Amino acid sequence: MTLTNGAATPPSRTARGGLTGVGHLGQAPPLALPERRLSLARRAWTYWLGCAGFALALATTTGLGPHRVWGACAAVGYGTAAVLAARDSRAGNRAGAWAAVLGAVLVPLLVLVVSGAAQSEVGVVERSGALLVHTGSPYLPQPAHTVDYNPYLPGMALFGLPRALFGDSPLADARIWFCLTFLVCMFVAARRSDGGPGPTPVGAVSLLAGFPAVALPLTVGGVDLPVLGLMCLSLALAGRGGSGTAAGVAMGAAAALKWTAWPLLPVGLVLLAVTAGRRTALRAALAALSVAASAVVPVALADRHAFVEHVVLFPLGEGGVRSPAASPLPGRLLAVYVPGGAALATAALVAAAVGVTVSLLTRPPRTVRAAADRLAVGLGLAICLIPATRFGYLVLPLVLAGWFRCTSKTGGSPSAVPVSLPPCPAPKRPDSGHRLSGGCP
Secondary structure: OEEEOOEEEOOOEOOOOOEOOOOOOOOOOOOOHHHHHHHHHHHHHHHHHHHHHHHHHHHHHOOOHHHHHHHHHHHHHHHHHHHHHHHOOOOHHHHHHHHHHHHHHHHHHHHHHHHOOOOHHHHHHHHHHHHHHHHOOOOOOOOOOHHHOOOOOHHHHHHHHHHHHHOOOHHHOHHHHHHHHHHHHHHHHHHHOOOOOOOOHHHHHHHHHHOHHHHHHHHHOOOHHHHHHHHHHHHHHHHOOOOOHHHHHHHHHHHOOOHHHOOHHHHHHHHHHHHHOHHHHHHHHHHHHHHHHHHHHHHHHHOHHHHHHHHHHOOOOOOOOOOOOOOOOHHHHHHHHOOOHHHHHHHHHHHHHHHHHHHHHHOOOOOHHHHHHHHHHHHHHHHHHOOOOOHHHHHHHHHHHHHHHHHOOOOOOHHHOOOOOOOOOOOEOOOOOOEOOOOOO
């Protein structure tokens, strides 16, 4: 409210009902709507253009056939998204996201599934499903070559069952089920978050699927994405409290797929203990261990030698064949170029694990975002320090650190919750007992 010639005049309102010309507690007024749309359009245009450049560079430099197909298709999809963002500042972001998903996920996935081209991991998972059906174990008893090894936990073989049961049908491709599991888990996780002014669950999932670090493994066959989807779903369920059983089942399902999901258990259980109490966390722990044990223990007992060789020794580089996973990260560089470097990398990995554990005990995460950040830090340190690792594994901490910032309203600290001020009393006229209208300055 402002005073003009002694008279009080209310501030003007826009067509949307908002106030103009008045900031909040001295803050500058927000950008006008056309300026804000133009700024968003410029950022979207720059982002999609950068994605197109990355995809085109990959298509022209990689020696891997599936990656080349993805790069060519994705470059067109991202380029279209950039054009849409530049031409229409109002709908460019949404249309651009769908153009990116079409060009970077759906089209190359269809081309690769029909042609049968895929990363070697897809063949490993599909073979493990057939072995599980015919022998009761997803592991070859005497692996002789790198492609004979299956470094995943027994639950991963479930993604290979469609190929074992339905043969050469395109819908039996393990990548279809990797993709569906990931997208459904992320959609449910977005719905389970605390809402806010961010994108809708469908919009958030489409933006995530179009992100190059996610779109590439979705297309060529990244086994880490279903694990990542279950991890995000587990944290979203744990953040809502409840009985804890659903969160525990999701944690156990992730833990049955790959070792990289096991750091989720302490983080998710501590979050549940904070949000819903220790009994709920204990109930979730029993559910998680029951689900993981039911998938792992029978297979491990069926052929203990094969289980240890594939799942324990091979990932550590101690199996009959060396793991091909190698990236110039600190753990790998220590193991290769420093005498005793493997022991140093292992010691650093143990120290990092102890540090994260101590942080969980001394400063437990109280929000989903804080828990996801803690898990991202732990996984990031582990990926950097393990001697046998790949850059592609970094998609796990990257998505964990960013996903709940996009889909969670508060997620960070109690200070993010808006505080409402009590109404100011109206001042009294000095010469009478009547009150003046207005009140607060």
